[in-house]
Amino acid sequence: MSINLQQVPAVDVHCHPFVAPEKPHTVESFLNTLSLSVIPDMFTKQDISENGIVPGMNMYLQLTIRRLAQFFQCEPHIEAVVEARNQHAEDYANYTQSLYQDANIAGMIVDYGYPVPHIPKADFEQTAGFHTFEIYRIEPVMEHYGAQCKTFTEFKQAYYDDLLQTLQRPDVVGLKSIIAYRSGLEVLPKDEDKAADAYATFRDNTRAAVKPLRDYCMHLAMEACTETNKVMHIHTGVGDGEVVLPKASPSLLIDMLRTPKYSQTKVHFVHGGYPWMEEAAFITSILPNVYMDISLQIPFAGHGAKRILSTVFEFAPFDKVMFGSDCFSAPEMNWLAAKLFRQDLTEVLETWVERDYMDEHMAQEIGEMVLYRNFERVYQDAIVACSDA
Ligand SMILES: [Zn+2]
Structure with a gap:
């Protein structure tokens, strides 16, 4: 099968602007940033399971963590991913543009x-x-x-x-x-x-x-x-x-x-x-x-x-x-x-x-x-x- 969309550019016809976070993310603040919930304490609990399941976490968040781990080449565990994200995102424009190029x-x-x-x-x-x-x-x-x-x-x-x-x-x-x-x-x-x-x-x-x-x-x-x-x-x-x-x-x-x-x-x-x-x-x-x-x-x-x-x-x-x-x-x-x-x-x-x-x-x-x-x-x-x- 020769269907290949990898090289086909994507135009995102609906999105919003964002700014760099003021300080490095914790696990909770990263999940809150990614979530559609507007309730501030959606992810306040610290009890992360051994496999990286945080209360309130769903498949979209899990997919984000898993794919980011591949991108950063780190362990596919939420704590490792947030740490790697904080390092990569120090130059936020550079980080954003590298993600956009990748996608x-x-x-x-x-x-x-x-x-x-x-x-x-x-x-x-x-x-x-x-x-x-x-x-x-x-x-x-x-x-x-x-x-x-x-x-x-x-x-x-x-x-x-x-x-x-x-x-x-x-x-x-x-x-x-x-x-x-x-x-x-x-x-x-x-x-x-x-x-x-x-x-x-x-x-x-x-x-x-x-x-x-x-x-x-x-x-x-x-x-x-x-x-x-x-x-x-x-x-x-x-x-x-x-x-x-x-x-x-x-x-x-x-x-x-x-x-x-x-x-x-x-x-x-x-x-x-x-x-x-x-x-x-x-x-x-x-x-x-x-x-x-x-x-x-x-x-x-x-x-x-x-x-x-x-x-x-x-x-x-x-x-x-x-x-x-x-x-x-x-x-x-x-x-x-x-x-x-x-x-x-x-x-x-x-x-x-x-x-x-x-x-x-x-x-x-x-x-x-x-x-x-x-x-x-x-x-x-x-x-x-x-x-x-
Ligand atoms: Zn919108």
């Missing part, structure tokens, strides 16, 4: 809206070793103008102008919403009166659900992307510990996405809706301008990567799915994601060839599409629109 990561779309306080783009690019594309998160923009504008009329104008102006920037390829962390994905039609009524509550508490206002602001973001030919990213499925999980399924978006005025708007489901990836995949199969990545599920679902890739392609067209990691705190996240992704995608493609669903040339091409070519095609217009600005 052949060639580019990124970065959401600089998280973590807070924001990490300057120039700082992160120095760590990563290349220029990044940016998506611009709408919720901090809402909060910014919520603090400044006394009336809803002032707010909506300032917010929309800001989005349009930012989308003119050469490095910004789209907007992103985390409405799944606030009022949920069932975005209703624009109702200006109800949005205006909710504005005072939002000004008192910028984390309040204020659904009519958030739905209204989502529509303005969709309109701004439509007008500028940029891409709307929407968080779908699980996330960190604060997500409103019962309202995070991508199927809840379907009425908004079927609205005729958005038929030309490119929408990118971030995290592919996990654990509802079948729903996300189905939607990409019926709506021509909706795409998905498999960030967060890979690497955080550990050995689930193969099952996820196979499941997503039950419905998703080959040209609609992209690689992503949701790396948010340490370079090991993009690195492990790219390694798992290539390895498990290769296995899935080989199965398709074995079963004579396709020949190996086609399987190889699909692997390359998912790793970087779909990114190039989907974002072509957004990048051209950028360089015209």
